[in-house]
Amino acid sequence: MGNYSMIGHSVPQIDARDKVRGMTEFVSDLQLPGMLYGKILRSSYPHARILHIDSSKARRLKGVKAVVTAEDTPRVPFGPRTEDWTILAVDKVRFVGDEVAAVAAVDEETAEEALDLIRVEYEELPAVFDPIEAMQPGAPLIHGKERNIVSEFQLNKGDIERAFQECAVVYSAHYFTNQVYQAYLEPMACVVQCDPSGRLTFYLATQIPSMTRITYAKALGLPLEKIRVVVPPYGGAFGAKMETNLHLAGAILSQKTQKPVRMVNNREEDFMAGNPRVPMYIDLKVGASQQGKLIAKEVKIIGASGARAVYSMAIVATACYRVDSLYRFEHLRTEGVTVYTNTVPTSCFRGFGNAQMTFALESTLDMIAEALKMDPAELRIKNGLKTGEVSIHGWQIGSSGLEECVQKAVEASGWKRKREEKRFGHGIGLACCNHVSGNRAFSREFDGGAGIVRIGREGKVLVYHGESDMGQGQKTVFAQIVAEELGVGLDRIEVAQVDTDLSPFGMGSFATRGTVFGGNGVKAAARHAKEQLCEIAAELFETVPSQLELREGKISVIGEPERSLSFEKVVEIGVLRRGGAPIVGTGFWVPDTVLPDPITKYGNISPAYPFACQIAEVEVDTETGHVTVLQYTAAHDVGKAVNPMAIEGQIEGGVVQGIGWALMENMVVEKGKVLNPDFRDYVMPGPLDIPPIHSFLVEPVDPNGPFGAKGIGEPALNPSTAAVANAIYDAIGIRFTELPITPEKILRALKDHQKNK
């Protein structure tokens, strides 16, 4: 193992040359003949009944081609999880930003002008914005569900009461993780084209092309084959770009006008009607023995789904129990509630709930370590799951590099020395995390990945997959995997854009699943193509396929390098002998995961579990409350690193998002209205706000990942907020339990702290 020509090599993205020249056509750059421009009229009320919509003036405006309201849509309730969506608001609006009407016009300016001409008469309804208030009896009902509860999650193991009594240390705290925005650089966008037969082609920035297709078929009342989804390059997503009514409004406008329609959110719309992170109240109580063995965990989470559930209930569930497979807890009591509020629907953002809970748990563990006078690093190593262990929920840890991650990070950051050199205002903090590479619980139907490899007469290899490259470099990883299998250079490989007419059915890019699922899918396809090439070559060399190898662009008889033909020669001969048929390899990979039991949650939700340890070193200015992150160390168990440079890029980007969340990022929402829907007031880390980030890759070969690889996307961010919070605690002795930890909060806390002294 390990003598690879492609795997493990740092290579630039295969489309980097286009990107640096500005030649990449992103979704918002697409221009089809006769294309119209769509805009959405959004509610300015958080909760109101629609009494009347008058769009006659808008319709008469020169250049306007269509104005649509719910009347023009099927009005079928739909949604990825709970059927609480309609394409345009029917009868009432439920958040500021809710889609009320849509316009298509010859240009964007005209479309915007038309929006101003639509008159909507509303009757305002009482609204509720906080999930705890929304659960109270008598709170206004948003979808008519009792106490506005979307779903409840419960999971209990062992005897929690007795366990806490027996613990030497018990720490409880109330945490709050706020609502933050993904802030990808390209706002949500699409072009939708309705052809004369009524078939719709969606050019979408979506992480989940095939699942989006299913959801949209239902929303539009169309059979699946009437919908085609194509995924051109798009500008970042971080979880946000899944289903959105923006796409469906585009579809309705295209049906109406029989023209292609482009819809692009402006930045303000993207803030108010995007898909920000699920905010959570987390009550967490953890107990440990005198020896530092973690024994019991009790958690109660209340998460705000906003006005539509989207994936929030699954995110709250993940927050509730994923960390139980990071450490060896024995007794658990878990309660999670997801609640509707009259705010923007919240959903996936890098970490999928695990990021929220990791902040709470890893902050708590530092307090336990302190109470036990134990090194926080040692506490993690002592309790962390190791290779071959099965977690309390049945997760089979095929490989765990957690201990090595902690050791690497501790060593590289100067942890021991810096923990001892106490100086007020200066601190160092550590946090760990686990995650999944794909989540079996996400789709009950199936688990797996697939690929197609098509080699034409000229020897060019075209790879089809059904996932989605949102900019993270997934296509390059797939190209590396196929190139490795076929023994050719990357210049011979192209990765097709996802097109549901051609690509395999893929679940998409979320849950850090791309490398493992898509990678195994295209690997199987490449292997199938390779078998065919070997059969062709075996005939030419009068040998058997097993005696052949593919390396360095050649197919040769093993041990007899003089008996060899170039890859393209074998392809050409094969294609011509087969009447011109290309060499097509199809392959799939179905992992040995186990769907969690609906009640006990016992199962094995992922084929490969990544781990990490991050260490932040901070300086707190006690005059201003400003926190400077001085150094950052991130050690990640990524399995076999397919493309180390790309993985470092993921880590660096994730850490910076995490630092932003820890210290500054916050969607300020007042009475349901986002008060800072722009990049001036929504403060994110810029190039001067961040330290050098030292990444270390820990590479246990995972038994299930392609070439031993695991995912990296989400773990890159999961521990960052807690690492920063723990460093601040080390610096000034104050525990912050609410994100973000702003200078104002620090100053206030320092003042209170002095008063209490």
Add this chain to the structure above:
Amino acid sequence: MIYPMKLTVNDELIELEVPAHRTLLEVLRNDLGLKGTKEGCGAGECGACTVLLDDEPVNACLILALQADGKRVTTIEGLSKGSNLHAIQEAFIRHGAIQCGFCTPGMILSAKALLERTPNPTEKEVRRSLVGNFCRCTGYQKIVEAILSLAKRGDG
């Protein structure tokens, strides 16, 4: 009102007529089809629309096209000659400074302006020069490394 104007875009003199309120970004993207210049916020905050106006980086979304009358504009499309990339483009590729690529054109143009002004920048100077260009994917580190790799060292 529609006004005539002249613009030298990537060394090519262009004469066109534009309404007074049209931004330079709209002219570049919609009238001239130069879509390498991106719109990320429309408010001069993200830097995705950075172009060079008489060699100075500006946010094309904040400038009216008519304000650029008679001036020279360099967009990302003007940086490479045929298949020969500019050294900054090569450095971005080599260092993995690109993820989704939406900020990349603006980043590269900001970097070009910096390196012309300050051929041997410090890391701090590089970071400072990128303050107006947001990147949400990379955490800036590899972008900074790419630009620093081009610093002309050895001149004190």
